[in-house]
Amino acid sequence: MAKIRVAVIFGGKSNEHSISLISATNIIRNISADKYEIVMIGITQKGRWLLYNGDVDSIENGMWESNPDNVSCVLSPDPLHKGFLAIMDDGAVQHIKVDVVFPVLHGKNGEDGTIQGLLTLAQIPFVGCDLISSANCMDKDVTHIILEANKIKTAKWLTIRSNELDTLYEFAKKAEKELEYPIFVKPANCGSSVGISKVGNIDELIKGIKTAFSHDAKVVIEQGISGTECECAVMGNSSLTVSTVGEIEAANEFYDFNAKYQNAESKTYIPARNIPQEKIEQIREIAKNAYKALGCSGLARVDFFYCENGDIYLNEINTLPGHTKISMYPQLMEYFGLTPKEQADKLISLAFER
Secondary structure, three states, X not given: OOOEEEEEEEEOOOOOHHHHHHHHHHHHHOOOXXXXXXXXEEEOXXXXXEEEOOXXXXXXXXXXXXXXXXXXXXXXXXXXXXXXXXXXXXXXXXXXXXXXXXXXXXXXXXXXXXXXXXXXXXXXXXXXXXXXXXXXXXXXXXXHHHHHXXXXXXXXXXXXXXXXXXXXXXXXXXXXXXXXXXXXXXXXXXXXXXXXXXXXXXXXXXXXXXXXXXXXXXXXXXXXOOOEEEEEEEEEOOOEEEEEEEEEEOXXXXXXXXXXXXXXOOEEEOOOOOOOHHHHHXXXXXXXXXXXXXXXXXXXXXXXXXXOOOOEEEEEEEOOOOOOOOOHHHHHHHHHOOOHHHHHHHHHHHHHHO
């Protein structure tokens, strides 16, 4: 029986390129070689697509990019091709048909619907959320709007766009009236806490907004929530698997990029230590409802704050959460009872199911 050919796409132009390499390495190692044939496609930070046939270990450390056997390739949007076109040095074109794509891309162009739209045009099944749900979850402003419409509690927020910079001071004064410090400033369309600032006065707020604008043309500012940072993993299309709740003890002042991926002192606890069981069940139910409200499929990690008074606030939804060795999503699903190999197999099966 012929193996299923799965293309794993990694890297990308986003500021989460390095995390994608680590996630992809772990995912590739956990895709069963008995059942699947893996095609590895790397995207450089300059946006060049390369067919990679080298050692998997060279992906994580970035050495894959200098492999002399790399071949330029493109994903064809023509559904007749069902895959990639590799362009040889002599101009010859090799057709590489695939059955399914696992886009292990974080951040812009990976989780925002861009690659999902291209794969939809190509009519190739792919792992994870579709174009619309990916875009809605990536945009923190849109996420707030949809969740509020579905009566799911989030932090109070305001939004400013780059074409409103001439009114930045007036916006900051309005924010001071409507929100209380500390305030979090976030690019609307970035992941892994990139470009986020925690601010305590108007000067810091203005500086934080300008910093966020260096990452995106829309910026969301949110009321700071004092509570336990916790996360819930969801897998499925119509029938959902919802994990228990994991707790984060951030090494830094908040769970920023450095605390997530570079500071060994950050800790995760599964299940969460100090959240009552009835509240864990409530968080799981909210995660499921939010997943459905935003039209998610395949997988997502839903992030929350649990406050001492029992209030629960949904922070954000990540449609392609990290799969590094310290990432919460695979750990939560493993605690639920799915090994990393079973997780990869299930996610690929869900792509075909959708």
